[in-house]
Amino acid sequence: MSTIGFIGLGQMGSPMAANLIKGGHSLQVFDVNADAVAQMVTLGAVAAQTPGQAASQADFVVTMLPNGDLVRKVIFADDGVISTLSKQALIIDMSTIHPFETDALISDLSLQGFEMMEAPVGRTSVHAIKGELLILAGGTKSQIERAQPLFDCMGSETIDAGGPGKGIRVKIINNYMSIALNALSAEAATLSEAIGLEFEDAMKVMSGTPAGNGHFTTTWPGKVLAGDLSPAFMVDHAHKDLGIALDLANQVNVPMPCGAASRELYSITRAAGRGRQDWTSVFEQLRVTSGLEAKIK
Template sequence: MSVIAFIGLGQMGAPMASNLLKQGHSLRVYDVDPQAVNALEEKGAVATSSPAHAAKDAEFVITMLPNGEVVNAVLFGSNGVCETLSSDALVIDMSTIHPLQTDRLMAQMRQRGFSMMDVPVGRTSDNAISGTLLLLAGGTEQQVKRATPVLMAMGSELINAGGPGMGIRVKLINNYMSIALNALSAEAATLCEALGLDLQVALNVMSGTAAGKGHFTTTWPNKVLKGDLSPAFMIDLAHKDLGIALDVANQLHVPMPLGAASREVYSQARAAGRGREDWSAILEQVRTSAGLRHPLSRINKE
């Protein structure tokens, strides 16, 4: 078992730290809230007075903090981790922060001769309690291998995101999708109600289509991600259907800002001559707008 410093005992951090204790690890904890520290101390952790105190003699230092500024202060500030950190220790930042902040923190750690990786988590506080978090590891192969036994005390699934800083990047994309889709789903559900449609009927329909399953796992793997833009469903038709939905919503006084913004992207694709391409080619349109000229990475779907 390992000696671990855990810094940040909030809604996610506290149960994650508890699960490390349950697996027999020796835990040194710190938080700005003394009550949070006391609660872990009662479970067998060693209470510490500062990040530097927590990190002393630790093999791993885990940070689970609210933002990058706090992570920076915990690592490099007065009584910070780096004041006592062993050169053999591995710092694992599990916070959700800006990717460029992660890059800067890692660069500073390397300059000081320390090792750091990023492992933000997916799922909820309930999963933190049950030890079934999704772990998104950004680190070297050696770092990921070394950290895996510790990480798996807190989660049920670990994904190697592909190198230092890539854990927080895939977390960012996942959060962007889920948060934006939450708002788009709210638009669809509101229009459903305004039309007098039973929401459960709509849910049953969407659960079997790209609307409910998402394009990453339905339309894209067999079309645009394979370089096939021959139309199974044309952008022209998608533009038309989206226009009908927006017109109905307007007549019913249902605001659909995300739908309207989406139609503008389809309009741009048509103006670029993509109207008769498959609707998955909207990805190529957005990539062009972003100035990405290199060939799209392909995937193979068995």
């Protein structure tokens, strides 16, 4: 069992800390919100007055804070984590922050002889309460191994994201995709209603197509990911159908900004001479537009 400094007792941090206590660990907790600290004390935690006090004699320090500026502050402030932390301890930042901030924290700490890994979490506060978070571990093999007992208290699954900084990168990509997809889904569902479809009828169809199942495991593997852009469904046809949907939406006053933006990406793809390629070539084209090297001849 370890001594853990835990900083940030919000919607996520509180249940995570509670589960660490339940797991038998000794917690020294800090939050600017005194109520949150007090409540954790009733569960057996020791209250700290500063981040430094929470870190004192700890084997691990876990941070679960709103953003990277605050993570930096609680670590580097005069009364911050490293004002007391042992150089044998491991800092684990579990917040969702900007990956370049994570990189900078790891490297700035390393210059002063401290070790940090990141382990942002997937799923929601409901899962935090049940100890069923998805842990996206970014660190060396040995750091992850060392932190695993803590992760096992807070989550039901740990994914080794492939090295330091990779955990937060995977987290941001995953969130990007799911958050933007939520908005796109809202567009499709709203248009569906506006043109008189029952949502269930539309869903029934979409649940059997890439509309409902995504492209990563359906259309992409045999095509763009395999380096084959011969058309199963042409960019030109996709572009046409998108045009119909957008015209329709604009006639019935459903704003579809995500879809409208996507049409311009197909337009870029056509301008690059890919109109008769498979629609998955939008990925290859965006790679090229982003300055990455073309992968497919």
